[in-house]
Amino acid sequence: MTTVLAPVAGTVIGLVAVPDPVFSQAMVGPGTAIDPAREPVEAVAPIDGTIIKLHPHAYVVVGDDGRGVLVHLGIDTVQLKGEGFRLLAAEGDHVEAGQPVVAWNPATVEAGGRSPVCPVVALDASADAVHVLAEGPVSAGDELFQWA
Template sequence: MSIVTAPLPGTVLALADVPDPVFAQGMVGAGAAIDPPAQVVEVVAPIAGRIVKLHPHAFAILGEDGVGVLVHLGIDTVGLNGEGFTLHAAEGDALAAGAPVVTYDVPSVIAAGLSAVVPVVILDAPADSVAQDSAAPAGTLVAATTPLLTVTR
């Protein structure tokens, strides 16, 4: 069993409420989402592991137990070409849970007319192996590093 923590502060949303059908329908994987406050926030590693993919707007981290987590900062933010994101890690870095990965300028994403919602998805995991943590049900305000998801596979 693995605990995945919130990578940033905000209000927890069910993945089905993400304004993007690919995430909302679970095509990327099971998980949850966070609606961040309209301010600049630090995004941290939700698990200990190695960054296997890193873009300004998204990263994937693989834990030693084989659990992979995708954190996608906003919806359709790839088109911002890195504007509004400052990287603090590099692809291949091994990080402790809670280590800084990206500074996320939420107001700049909102000003661009995009959703700032952050899907947090467990990669390659069946939906029944991922449960939203009882400490962070939808509607809950969480801080970074608050338990968010439990992976039971």
Template sequence: MTSVTSPLAGRVIGLAAVPDPVFSGAMVGPGTAIDPVREPSVAVSPVDGVVVSLHPHAFVVLDSEDHGVLTHLGIDTVQLNGAGFELLVAKGDTVTRGQGVVRWNPVDVEAAGKSPVCPVVALDASADALSGLVEDGEVKSGDALFGWE
């Protein structure tokens, strides 16, 4: 089983509360979402694995069980064209859980008129493949979010 941990500190709100129908409807997969603390921070890898997709606003890490975990930094942040995001790794890099992937500031995202809410999604998984799903409460970076069979 893959243990997926929080890439950020903040308040867990669950996918249903994400202000985007693709995420709130779990169209890309089940998971949860974090309303991040409002301070400059580094989004870290939620699993050990390989960075298979990397954009300023989102990244996917594929673990040894071929589970792809998407971390999406804010909603509609692709429209910022990378402004305010700093990549700390490269696509194809092997990363460890807790390793910094993207530096960003949720305050700047809000100032640009975007939601800083961050979905953390088990790509192409079924909802019943997840266990211990956290959908509310405060989390620190590295706290458990869900298990994935």
């Protein structure tokens, strides 16, 4: 069982509410999404593991069990080419759950006409393997879902 933590504070809204079909239809995997607080924040690692992909707007942490969790900071934020994001870790780093990975400001993303919603996805998991624990408001580091 892997417990996945909320990477940012905000309100849990579920993947179906994400304004991008790749996430809302769970094409990359099951999970949930957080509508983040509109303030500068440090997005944290959702699990203990190694950062295998790190873009300013998204990152993947893979645990020792081989399970990967994708955190995507906003929708269409790849178009920002890193502007407004500051890396606090590097690809290949081993991180503990709750350790800061990327600093960003969801309000700035929203002001630029993009959704700041943050999908958190269990990569290559079956839909029935993920049990969402959190509803409503969460703080960064709160238990978000369990992956059986």
